[in-house]
Amino acid sequence: MIPCCMMPLMFAASEAAGHVAHSASGRGHASSADLHNMLNHSAQAFQLSATHHVMMATSAAVLVTMTLALIRAMAGPTVFDRVLALNMFGTKTVLFICVVSFVTARTDFLDLALLYSLMNFIGMVALLRFTQYRSFGEEPA
Amino acid sequence: MRYAFWLTVALIATWLLWSGHFDNPFLLGLGALSVLVSLYVSLRMKIVDEEGAPAQLGIRPFVFYAPWLAKEIVESNLAVAKIILSRKMKLKRNMITIRSHQKCELGRVILANSITLTPGTVSVQMEDDKILIHGLNLEETEEDMSGEMDERICRLEKSK
Amino acid sequence: MIALEIASWFFLIAGAFFSIVGGIGIIRLPEFFSRMHGGGITDTMGAGLILIGLLCLAGPTLVAAKLLAILFFLTITSPSSCHALAHSALIHGVKPELDVKPKPNTIMNPPYGPRDGDAS
Incomplete structure (x- = not known):
C-alpha cells in the first residue's frame, strides 16, 4: 500500500489515471486493482511523452544541422560550397517534415516530404546544368 | 515487353x-x-529498357546487395565521424582512379553511386570503365579499394 | 511494442547525433571536396537512422511504405546530386587540395568545358 501523502503526486503525474483517482477518492482508499490500473496508465503516459520528447529533440537537432548548413551557405568561398550546403538543407527539410508529421500525428505531411525530396533533386540537377552550360535549354549557349 | x-x-x-x-x-x-x-x-521517350526499368535485377539488389552496402556505410560513417570530431583532423586526402569490371552502364552507375554513398569516398568523374575517386582518408591502395564492391555488383548483374 | 519504441528512441537519437556531426563537418573541414564528405554523413547515416526510427514507430501501415519510399529516393538521389556537384566543380577548375601527391596518370584528362553526352 502506498502512503496517502504520495497519492496526489502520483495522480498529478498521470493525467490518464484521472478516473481512477476519482473512483479511489470516492471510496476513501485505493484497492490494489485500482493501483495496478493507475500505474499501468501512468506508465503508458510516460512512454508516450518520452517518445514525444525524443522526437522533439530530434527535430531540434535537425534544426541545428540546418543552421550549420546555412552558416556554410553564407560563408562558403565558392559557389559549390553554397550549393552543397543548400542540398544538405533540402535533405534536412525532408527529415524535419517527417519528424514533425509524427510529432503532430498528421502523417499526411509525409506526401509533402516525398515531393520535397524529389524537387530538391531536380532543383539541384537544374542548378548544376545551369552552372555548366549557362542555360537551362538543350543547346549550350 | x-x-x-x-x-x-x-x-x-x-x-x-x-x-x-x-x-x-x-x-x-x-x-x-x-x-x-x-x-x-x-x-x-524510349527509356523502357534494362536501364530505365531494371526488371532483370529483380529483388536481388534489395536482398543481397543492400544489407552489405548498409554495413559498409555504417562502418565508413563511424570512421568519418571520428575524423570530424577529433581535435586535430588527420586528413589524407587523395584522388585515385579505379577500374570497374561491369559489362553494362547500369552496373557502373550502381558502383559509382555506392562509392559516393559510403562517406569518405566520392566518385568525381567517370570515363569508360575508369572512375576517379576523391577520398577523405584513403589508406587502401587502388586495388583493394572497392574491390569487393566491384565484385559484388558484377555478380549482381551477371546472374540473370 | 515497448521494445519497438525504445529501439526508435535509440535510432532517432543516433540519427540526430550523426546529422549534427555532419553539420559540424561541413563547417570544420578545410576545402570543398572534403566538405562533400561531411554532407555525405548527414545524407546517409543521419537521414537513414531517423527514418528507420520513425519506421519503428509507424508499424506496418501505409505510412511505413511512404517512409520507405522517402528512404529509397534519398539513397538514390543524394549520391547522384553529390556526384553531379563534384563533377561540376572539377569542370569549373576547383582544384582539390591533396595531402598525397597523386600519381601522374591518376587525374584523367582535365575535363575543361562540356562534352557531348555529359549528363550532369
Missing part, C-alpha cells in the same frame, strides 16, 4: 500505396489514367 510489364506493375503499386484509396472508383480511374499516361510517355 517484360520491362514495360514490370514498369506498369511498379506504377500501379506506387499509385495504390501513396494514395491509400482502394475502393473509390473515381480515384482508381484517375490512377489508371495516370499510369497509362506515364507508360505512354516513357515508351515514347
